[in-house]
Amino acid sequence: MKLLPLCASFVALLAACSGPSKEEKAQAQADTPADTVATTTAPIQLPEPYASKSVTKRSKVIGWPAGRTPTVPAGFTITKYADSFDSPRWLYVTPNGDVLVAEANTVPTTVKKKVAAALGLDPSKSLKPTSANRITLLRDADKDGKPEVRETFLTGLNQPLGMLVLGNYFYVANTDGVVRYAYQPGQTKITGPGQKILDLPAGGYNNHWTRNLLASADGSKIYVSVGSGSNVGEHGMENEKRRANVLEINPDGSGERIYAAGLRNPVGMDWAPGTTTLWTAVNERDELGDELVPDYLTSVRPGAFYGWPYAYFGNHEDPRRKGEQPELVKKTVVPDVALGPHTASLGLAFYDQQGFPAKYQNGAFIGQHGSWNRSSFSGYKVVFVPFRNGRPAGQMEDFVTGFVANEADKEVYGRPVGITVLPDGALLVADDAGNTLWRVSATKGS
Template sequence: MKPIAKISIALSLGITLLSFGCEQEQKTEAQTFKTPNSSNKRSIKDAKAEVQLDKIQLPENFNIEVWAADIPNAREMALTEEGVLFVGSRQEGNVYAVIDEDGDGKADTKFVLAEGLRMPNGVAFKDGDLYVAEVSRILRFNDILNNLGNPKYEVVYDDYPTESHHGWKFIAFGPDDLLYIPVGAPCNICKSEDEIFASITRLDVTDPNASPEIVAHGVRNSVGFDWDPNSGDLWFTDNGRDMMGDDIPNCELNHVSEAGQHFGYPYWHEGTVKDPEFGDQGGPASDYIAPAAKMGPHVAPLGINFYEGEMFPADYQNRAFIAKHGSWNRSKKSGYVVTSIEINGGNASNEKDFISGWLDEASQEAWGRPVDFELMKDGSMLISDDMAGVIYRVSYAASN
């Protein structure tokens, strides 16, 4: 096994201080980005959001507002230094660029960069280029900030599996400059002959002859991961299997300390629950990496983000935020919240609800579902919601 690349603590802290040193109320040139008119440019300044923010519950002195509306099926996000937010979608098949052009603290412009793609859930930005993950392909929009009005893409890699079941992808560049790309299991529960299924891979997008390297095996369906800024280790969420009842198994938060580790699927779930169909085909539970934390049954944890800003109170510095998208087939719904969890080395503990209120417990009706996070320069947090089709901004202001 090859160790996952580590991030220099000093470098990470330096970047953090440089990137998030702005006061909340300040506006800088990096927070506005002017663009010319084009046929794919839309004004969203007056877009209406069908949300119920009065039902949202947050810790004291935190505030949530709609930063951008009319972003249908908003899923993974990628934010540039210039303040341009790229947003993928799963059901819509579109990729967007969302911008606050007038610097008033809310987005007013949307570019439709692509339409009709196959589940372009994943987006990542590096060295001026936008990367988009379809089910079987990785696309690159070169020099995208200078081509928002005339976006064109090339295919970087087109040999991922074509199966649509768990085929949508979350992508991100790691500290090793490789693009990390999960490949979900093509089923609820099965054992695939091709080991690329139920994995997290990484790809060198600069190599025209590159092929994916598997970083983690036994991963049923990860739609979110991030790297600990202190250790450089990879942490990922994983959605547990269905059809074992309301309360089994738990979804998982996992920690990768070495490339090539196996996290149990399809043999074991939540570390200790043997699969009734495939459990006897694998080794004992001790052969696999147990989850660092159990997330709850069927909560569908998606995005995870280590907080590295300076706006939130200091005790959030060692915590990661997790978007629990919400259950789809549980008799009493679970999830539909954002939580935070403390990370120390390889340990995760003290999980707490951070945002709730998207689900009405009495009626069991939900009006929103959180997906992914990005941190703005001032340390505030953007959260995508694919059900409401909006991007929220969460900020903190200490009381006087």
């Protein structure tokens, strides 16, 4: 399918796609002093680049012992919803309440990595010889918190992640494009042919192969997240075309435009309840030290630029791209909420049900897959950011923990990533390394 021409560059994007009022707002945030970044929740102090050594510390996944579960706050209960998956990375709830699970993982592209995968030498279990490349359907028809129907919904995919039901179509975001299939509510398997409506640049640095989907409230637009192909543009920006962006398309794949740029790896996307504001969880860059760069949760402004690869967290210039794009550095929007460095913040779901206590309603849950570029483990948990009137309104706090088994031995039980809210008000967490889905519910009477 022939796509409409894109803006020729980030500069052209900002000039052509941003209205004056948004430009002024972006500039106002970019003018924040470099040593203090004002977030919605609290100001943070950022160290200088290379203030600490860049460390590689990969976790060793040992799996969940019988009877052990992650930990949740008082007033909540966590149970195993389903297991025996093959890298269950992402979740989607269909309009009729079925849960779809995208099973996919990083696959090796070099001889060295292929050998490591074949011999099982990656202790974090991120790298495997093959990817399941399927979507599994779960149905809890009797509403007892345990699915009694489990079907293979769709196969023959290419590292799928994002899923979407829109009209009479089911959409899936493979790493190399968006495909749609004819769909009827309640069907448990898709056997008909798919139509590829959008080509996407495939692969990417570490786990930047993931592509997510989100529809506008009226169904007129689909938003597609595409992570960068590198850490910080080290292979040249020619290799980053249409990457590190949120793209906007029509439901038939036409009308593509860059909705927002400079987002290194925006994976989780969701709408803040009661608003028309898109939010995303962004996995930031590596190898600047223990405390750089914070991953973040941010509202996404149409036409805005968020820094990658030239700047981070506002107009902090990356020394590896120094002097290359000073005007873009000045225009870099400061993200709303810092989520900690190297946490691999990927999953995102706003709580839009009533089952949890009032403090959690309309707030954001973020799945942090866990660090590899930090001397101490960070992430490996689900965190919560409270919202009020569509804006962050308090400090980030831990919500689902207990994934780290023994940091001294680098051992973890699993790694949380995708998150969704079930129609009954429970929170569902995909643990792709533990091959398990965890269900969190509010304890009755709490």
